[in-house]
Amino acid sequence: MISLPAPKPEILARRDTILADLARLLPEDAVIGEPLRLRPYETDGLAAYRQIPLAVVLPRTTEEVAAVLRYCNANGIRVVPRGAGTSLSGGALPLADAVVIGLMRMNVIREINYEDRYAIVGAGVTNIGITNAVADDGFFYAPDPSSQLACMIGGNVMMNSGGAHCLKYGVTANNLLGLTFVTIEGEVIEIGGRHLDSAGYDWLGLITGSEGQLGMVTEVTVRILRGPEGARAMLAAFSSVEVAGAAVDAIIGSGIIPVALEFMDRPCIHACEAFAHAGYPLDAEAMLIIEVEGSIAEQDMLLDRIRGICARFEPTSMKVAESADQSAAIWKGRKGAFGAVGRISPDYLCMDGTIPTGELPHVLKRISEMSVQYGLQVANVFHAGDGNLHPLIMFDANDADSFRRAEAFGADILTLCVEVGGCLTGEHGVGVEKRDLMTKQFTGAELSLQRAVKSAFDPEWLLNTAKVFPLEDNPKIAA
Amino acid sequence: MSTFSPDTEEALAGEVARAHAAREPLAIEGHGTKRAMLRPVQAAHTLSTRNLTGITLYRPTELMIRARAGTPIPEIEAALAENGQQLIAEPPDLRALFGTEEPATLGGVVSTNLSGPRRIMWGAMRDHVLGIRAVAGDGEIFRSGGRVLKNVTGLDLCKLLSGAHGTLGVLTEVALKVLPAGEATGTLSIRVKDVASGAAALSAALGSPYGVSGAALLLEADGITALARIEDFAESVTYRLGRLREELAAHGEARLVEDPRPLWRSIRDAEPLGAAPEDAVWRISVAPSQAAQVVASLQGAFAAKLMLDWGGGLIWIAGPATTQAHGAVMQAAAAAGGSFTLFRAPAALATGVPVLPEEPLPLAAIARRVKAVLDPAGVLNPGRMRA
Numbered sequence: 001m002i003s004l005p006a007p008k009p010e011i012l013a014r015r016d017t018i019l020a021d022l023a024r025l026l027p028e029d030a031v032i033g034e035p036l037r038l039r040p041y042e043t044d045g046l047a048a049y050r051q052i053p054l055a056v057v058l059p060r061t062t063e064e065v066a067a068v069l070r071y072c073n074a075n076g077i078r079v080v081p082r083g084a085g086t087s088l089s090g091g092a093l094p095l096a097d098a099v100v101i102g103l104m105r106m107n108v109i110r111e112i113n114y115e116d117r118y119a120i121v122g123a124g125v126t127n128i129g130i131t132n133a134v135a136d137d138g139f140f141y142a143p144d145p146s147s148q149l150a151c152m153i154g155g156n157v158m159m160n161s162g163g164a165h166c167l168k169y170g171v172t173a174n175n176l177l178g179l180t181f182v183t184i185e186g187e188v189i190e191i192g193g194r195h196l197d198s199a200g201y202d203w204l205g206l207i208t209g210s211e212g213q214l215g216m217v218t219e220v221t222v223r224i225l226r227g228p229e230g231a232r233a234m235l236a237a238f239s240s241v242e243v244a245g246a247a248v249d250a251i252i253g254s255g256i257i258p259v260a261l262e263f264m265d266r267p268c269i270h271a272c273e274a275f276a277h278a279g280y281p282l283d284a285e286a287m288l289i290i291e292v293e294g295s296i297a298e299q300d301m302l303l304d305r306i307r308g309i310c311a312r313f314e315p316t317s318m319k320v321a322e323s324a325d326q327s328a329a330i331w332k333g334r335k336g337a338f339g340a341v342g343r344i345s346p347d348y349l350c351m352d353g354t355i356p357t358g359e360l361p362h363v364l365k366r367i368s369e370m371s372v373q374y375g376l377q378v379a380n381v382f383h384a385g386d387g388n389l390h391p392l393i394m395f396d397a398n399d400a401d402s403f404r405r406a407e408a409f410g411a412d413i414l415t416l417c418v419e420v421g422g423c424l425t426g427e428h429g430v431g432v433e434k435r436d437l438m439t440k441q442f443t444g445a446e447l448s449l450q451r452a453v454k455s456a457f458d459p460e461w462l463l464n465t466a467k468v469f470p471l472e473d474n475p476k477i478a479a
Numbered sequence: 480m481s482t483f484s485p486d487t488e489e490a491l492a493g494e495v496a497r498a499h500a501a502r503e504p505l506a507i508e509g510h511g512t513k514r515a516m517l518r519p520v521q522a523a524h525t526l527s528t529r530n531l532t533g534i535t536l537y538r539p540t541e542l543m544i545r546a547r548a549g550t551p552i553p554e555i556e557a558a559l560a561e562n563g564q565q566l567i568a569e570p571p572d573l574r575a576l577f578g579t580e581e582p583a584t585l586g587g588v589v590s591t592n593l594s595g596p597r598r599i600m601w602g603a604m605r606d607h608v609l610g611i612r613a614v615a616g617d618g619e620i621f622r623s624g625g626r627v628l629k630n631v632t633g634l635d636l637c638k639l640l641s642g643a644h645g646t647l648g649v650l651t652e653v654a655l656k657v658l659p660a661g662e663a664t665g666t667l668s669i670r671v672k673d674v675a676s677g678a679a680a681l682s683a684a685l686g687s688p689y690g691v692s693g694a695a696l697l698l699e700a701d702g703i704t705a706l707a708r709i710e711d712f713a714e715s716v717t718y719r720l721g722r723l724r725e726e727l728a729a730h731g732e733a734r735l736v737e738d739p740r741p742l743w744r745s746i747r748d749a750e751p752l753g754a755a756p757e758d759a760v761w762r763i764s765v766a767p768s769q770a771a772q773v774v775a776s777l778q779g780a781f782a783a784k785l786m787l788d789w790g791g792g793l794i795w796i797a798g799p800a801t802t803q804a805h806g807a808v809m810q811a812a813a814a815a816g817g818s819f820t821l822f823r824a825p826a827a828l829a830t831g832v833p834v835l836p837e838e839p840l841p842l843a844a845i846a847r848r849v850k851a852v853l854d855p856a857g858v859l860n861p862g863r864m865r866a
Contacts, residue, residue: 160635170602195816197598226685228688252542253539301714422627438632442633445619455848468633
C-alpha cells in the first residue's frame with residue numbers, strides 16, 4: 001500500500017469552522033460536509049484506495065473556484081481537484097484533511113467556432129460532450145481516452161490524456177489553445193487564447209499533464225477538427241507476439257500511419273471474445289486492430305496495402321471490415337477490454353507503461369514470467385503505434401495478499417518499462433499509484449528540480465498533496 | 480568576448496557551473512543563426528553547442544530520432560529522408576532572414592519553437608519533443624521526457640524549455656517524434672479579392688475532411704492568392720485535390736500549382752514577405768478570422784509588407800524599425816486577442832520595447848520563481864526575451 005501523509009490535526013479540529021466558511025463563500029448547495037454525502041468522493045478509478053475528504057465543494061464558476069483556493073491557501077488547507085473521478089492512478093484520491101474541488105458543475109460549452117476550429121468549454125464538460133456538440137457538423141475533439149463517456153476535459157488537461165487515436169492526432173497537450181488557470185492564491189490567469197503558439201514560456205504545455213500540482217483549470221479552449229470522410233478497421237491475427245510486432249514495424253515502416261493500431265495478446269483476445277462475441281480468433285497468440293481513414297476508395301487502397309504487408313508475416317487470420325457495422329464489431333471487443341477482464345476476475349489493476357515498440361516481444365515475455373512468479377493472471381492491450389502498454393493484472397481485492405502481489409507485479413512491470421527505455425506512465429498519470437516509482441525514472445536531482453518548479457506555483461504544497469512526488473525529501477509533507 | 484564550444488555535455492555543464500559561480504552571464508547558441516532574434520543578450524561570453532553533434536539514436540519504425548543539440552537540421556533531415564520520413568513541424572530555415580550562413584541546429588529550432596506551414600495540421604516543434612537532456616543555470620544536467628511517443632511521467636519540462644530561448648537551460652540532446660513524409664504534395668491556388676475572403680477560403684479548406692497540411696495567403700503586387708496544400712499518397716493527393724477544388728468553388732476558381740514544394744519551402748522561410756535588410760520583422764498569431772482586421776489596422780499604421788500562414792492565423796510583417804510601427808503591431812495583436820513577437824529588429828528598437836506580450840502580474844511572478852529555479856544566478860541568455 002502507498003502511504004499517505006498524516007492529516008494536519010489543526011485542520012481536522014477546525015472542520016466545522018471550515019465548512020461554515022466555505023458555505024459563506026459558495027451557494028448553499030455547493031458545499032458538502034455530511035459523511036454520507038462525502039462517501040461518493042472517497043475514491044476514483046483506482047478503487048483500492050479510499051479516503052473520505054474533509055469537505056467537497058462543487059463550484060459553478062471560475063470566481064467560486066478562485067474564492068475556495070484563496071481561502072484554502074490563507075488557511076493552510078490542502079486541496080484535491082477532481083473532474084469525473086475516473087483517474088486510474090488515484091489522481092483524485094482525497095486526503096482526510098483536504099477539500100475536494102469538484103468541477104462537474106462547470107459543464108457549459110461557452111463557444112463553438114467552426115471558422116477558427118475551436119471550442120471553449122467548462123472544465124466539467126465531458127470529453128465525449130465536446131465531440132457530441134460538434135459531431136452534427138462533421139467535427140470532433142480528437143483525444144479519446146477509454147473513459148471518454150464520463151471523464152471531463154479539466155481532468156484530461158491535468159492528466160494530458162491520450163486515447164487509441166493519438167498516434168495520428170496527438171494527446172491532449174497537442175489539441176489545446178488556451179486555459180483559464182487559477183493559482184493556489186486564487187489568481188485567475190488566461191493562458192494562451194484562441195490562437196496557436198503564444199510567444200513566451202509555454203505555460204500551456206507545462207500545466208497540461210501537471211496532475212493538479214500547479215493550479216486548477218476551469219475553462220479550456222480546445223481545437224476541434226473536421227472528421228475524415230470515413231474510417232474502417234481490419235483485424236490481423238498472428239502465431240506469435242514477435243511476428244505481430246514485426247508486422248507493426250513493417251506497417252509503420254511502409255509510410256502508412258494508421259489512425260489506430262491496437263495490439264492484444266492471447267489472454268486479452270480470449271477475455272474480450274468471451275465478453276463481446278466480436279468474432280476474434282481464439283487460436284492466435286496476438287492480434288492487431290488497424291484502422292485507416294479517408295474515402296471508401298482511400299480506405300480500400302490503404303487496407304489493401306496493409307493486408308499485403310501483414311500477409312508477409314503469415315497471419316493465422318485476417319478480416320477486413322466491409323462496412324461501418326463490421327468495423328464497429330471489430331472494435332467492440334477492444335473497447336470492452338477492461339470490462340471483459342473485470343468479468344473474469346473480481347478485480348484488476350490497469351497498468352500504463354510505455355516502451356519502445358521494438359521491445360514489445362521481450363517485455364511481454366518478461367511479463368508472462370512475472371505472471372507465473374506472482375501467481376496472477378495478466379492480459380495485455382497495447383497501443384502498438386506509440387508503445388503504450390496496458391497490462392491488466394487480475395487479483396482479488398478481498399484477499400490482502402493477492403492485492404499486495406498485484407501491486408508488486410505492477411511495480412515490476414513499470415520498472416521493466418523504464419529499463420528498456422520507456423516510462424512509467426503513457427497516459428494515466430503518476431497520481432498516487434506510481435508516485436513511489438518515480439525514483440526509478442528520475443534521479444534525485446531531477447525530482448528536486450520538478451519539485452522546485454511545483455513550489456514556484458504552490459509554495460506550501462497544498463495542491464493535490466502526496467501525488468506525483470515521493471513523500472521523502474519533502475519538508476512540507478510529514479508521512 | 481570569448482566563445483566556448485565544449486565537445487561534451489559534461490564540459491558544457493562545467494562551463495555553465497563556472498559562469499554560475501562567477502555570476503558571469505552567457506549568451507547561449509548553436510550556430511547563432513537566430514542570434515538577432517528578439518532582444519540582444521547582455522553577456523561577456525558565448526556558450527555554443529556547435530560541437531555537441533551527431534544523431535545518437537534513430538528508430539524509423541518507432542517514429543523517433545534523437546540527436547545532440549548542435550546537430551545541423553539538414554543533417555537530421557537527410558537521415559530522415561533516407562527512410563522516407565521528415566520533421567513534422569517543418570521548421571523554417573531563417574538564414575536569409577537573419578543574414579547568417581550556417582544552418583540552424585536542432586537545439587536552436589527547439590529552443591525557439593519555430594514551426595513551418597505544417598504546424599496548422601500536425602503541431603508545433605514543441606508538440607514533437609519527446610525528451611530532452613539539458614544543463615540548468617547552475618550547471619546541473621537534467622532530463623525530462625524520454626524517447627517514447629507517449630509519456631506523462633512528471634512535470635513536462637520539455638515543453639517549458641521549448642520556446643524558452645535558452646533562458647531556462649541549455650539543451651544538449653533532443654528526442655523528436657517524426658512521421659513518414661507524404662509520397663506526393665499537391666497544392667491549389669485561388670485568387671481572392673481581399674484578406675477576409677482569403678482567410679474564409681482557407682478556413683473552408685481547413686474545415687474540409689481532406690487533411691490540408693498548409694494554408695497560406697500571399698499578398699503580392701498583382702493580387703492576393705490563397706494556397707492550400709495536401710501531402711499524402713499520390714492517389715490520395717489527386718483525389719483530395721479534386722474534392723477540395725469542388726468544395727472551394729464558392730471562393731473562386733482553384734488552379735493546380737505545378738511543382739509546389741519550392742513554393743512551400745519559401746513560405747516556410749518567410750521569403751515572400753520580402754523583408755528589406757533594414758526592416759524590422761514581426762510575427763502575430765491570432766485566430767484566423769481576425770486576420771483581415773489585423774492586416775487592415777497594420778496597413779493603416781505603416782507601410783507594412785505582409786505574408787500569412789496557418790490559415791491566416793500567423794501574420795508575418797516587415798516594416799520600418801520604429802516604435803510607432805511596433806506600437807501598431809502590439810495594438811493590432813492585442814485588439815485581436817492574439818500574441819506578437821518582434822522577431823528581428825535593430826538593437827535600438829528591440830531593447831526599447833517589449834518584444835513579446837507582457838505577462839499578467841501573477842504569471843510574471845510565477846515566471847520569476849521558475850527562472851530562479853532553473854537559472855538561480857540568471858546567467859543564461861539574460862535579456863533575450865525580456866528586459
